[in-house]
Amino acid sequence: MFDQAVAFWGHHLIMVGIWLTLTLSLNLINGYCGLFSLGHQGFWAAGAYAAGATVVFLPHGTGLNWLGFVLSFGVGTFVAALFGFLVGLPCLRLKGDYLAIATLGFSEILRNVVQNCSPLGSSLGLSVPNVMRDATGKIPNYFIYIALSWGMAGLTTILLRNLVRSSHGRAIQAIRDDERAAELLGVNLTSYKVLVFTSGAGVAGLAGALFANYNSFVTLEDFNFNAGVLMVVMVVLGGMGDLLGTFLATITLYFIPVLLALWLPATRIPVFYDPTQGGVVYSEIKNLWQVLFSVLLIVVVLVRPQGILKGVTLKWPKFSK
């Protein structure tokens, strides 16, 4: 019972750390630099597959397994950053909707290529041997992974906060606010945009490497379009370019479906009358969480389009005499 609870909540704590890293890095691209990207799941996938391939193709033996584990993080980050560089370079000329579609296009191309690449497991998925799992495939100690994933998220937060407050960060935000004015003031648009794409993608790749190593299995379904949409939603509802908001939005939006799936009863209710399928179609209320979640999403967008926390300043209450 206790073990099950540890496995359940441990898994979600690790995943939330990975998602935080993803949304924080997407926030650099979307929120701070204003480059609307819909292809972050592609960078995540690139990192995960590169890391997975490193572990799989490195010769197995004592000692080398740990080498592969450590090396895979570097390779995942590097490959995703390279991919981000390659995407960022041609996409410099595009803005707004067009940029969003181009980045989506790049991630779909990557997806299609992986789908047909048999060394990477095609559409079946890639098994990544994990040094931290015991013979039965269980993870003996979740806390290492929780520490790794939250450490990664924390490190990203600190790096991002420092970057944003530096002169480079101000240049990046100037690009978001008014590209032409920024250029006139001497901000090098090309190098900053490429830098933002490369570093954002690199961090997403790091998250991908952790995901591949922790999960021991990656398939393309993990990195589908809806995953990318969810990331963008988290960033926008957190208030673009707001670190605390991103944190809250990511944790909330990650746990809402988890809790819905956990708490909704398994009672079957009629959802549809379909004579072609033999009458009334039933569905468990438990399974309706996706529908509820999308309704919730639309409602939040309608009620607070500027981000859940935008305009709300969180301060310690001051008690004056």
Added chain:
Amino acid sequence: MLNFICYLLNGLSLGCIYALIAVGYTMVYGIIKLINFAHGEFYMFGAFVGYYTLMLLFGGSATGADVSFAALLGAILIAGISTGILAVIVERIVYRPLRKSGRIVALLAALGVSLLMQNGAQQTFGAKDRPYPHTFTSQRYPRMQIQPESLVPNARVMAERDVSVVFTVPKEHGRLTLVDNVVQRGNALDEFAKKRLDGILAQAKKDGCDATVYSYPAVTVTSYDGLIICVLATITLLLYLLVQHTRFGRAMRAVSHDFDAASLMGIDVSRVITGTFFIGAFVAGVGGTLGGGMYYNSVGPLMGLMVGLKAFVSAVIGGIGSIPGALAGALLLGVSEALVSSMIPQGSLYSDAFTFAILIVMLLVRPSGLLGKPASDKL
């Protein structure tokens, strides 16, 4: 060369399916600058309405008799109209309150609607794809009737034309047309094939079916392809008349040209937007019935995802906001996808990557698309 023409026609009908969706994308974008990501789901919804109309109203089934032309047309129209109504409701509830909120927020709302429709369809219709009810059997044209006696078996001579038997089977509620291929071009009409042909004819005679033997030239069009192309041509003509020669069309063009000025001139902008959503979704619903029923022969909750994305790509290639552009882009995309799939070894595996590669090249070389106006960058 002849194969090439075949691939071309095949691609053309795929392009027509893309075009039926791309038109709605481009019209909505032209008016309110919104990428309506839920549009692919309107296509899915239309396919389901067509499915249920055929199954429940017109007694269709996956293995049933041919439906009449009127029933098919009725299903297409009902699918179109209900999809249009759904789109108007979605616009009224979700998009209208966000009209002043900026494009990114509206885009998010559209993504939300798309998720809701996918998930909702998965819960109500089930996650599995289903075969579409049988409408009619696709036949190939042009064809020439031949007498079975005139076919003399000769194992050494290659047949120059395909030969097949077309026969109709009486069913309880109508007739079912079936096609049985006897010999393919390039194969010899040998004793074995002749025996098979005689067997089919004898069995057909015993069952009281009409059986006719036809031969075909190398390049043919199937009736599905023909119908899809005809529907697209009709819709194009109607759209042209609507946009260019009616008061509503003039209002639409005005709103797309300058939203604020149009509303100052007394045009009821909200009504124009509602109308645009209705027309765009109507066309997508028609596309859903044709795409699900004729091109893919399956219907499922996620059918609109990839097709919708590709239709969007074609709208961008043609120049988003321009209706002729969307049509041209969609046909171009369909044809080039068919050519890549068939002419390059293993090309069909990479057709998605190819589509998005075209998109990116197009965005880099000419972001305003083939027929779009170059966007001026106002200071």
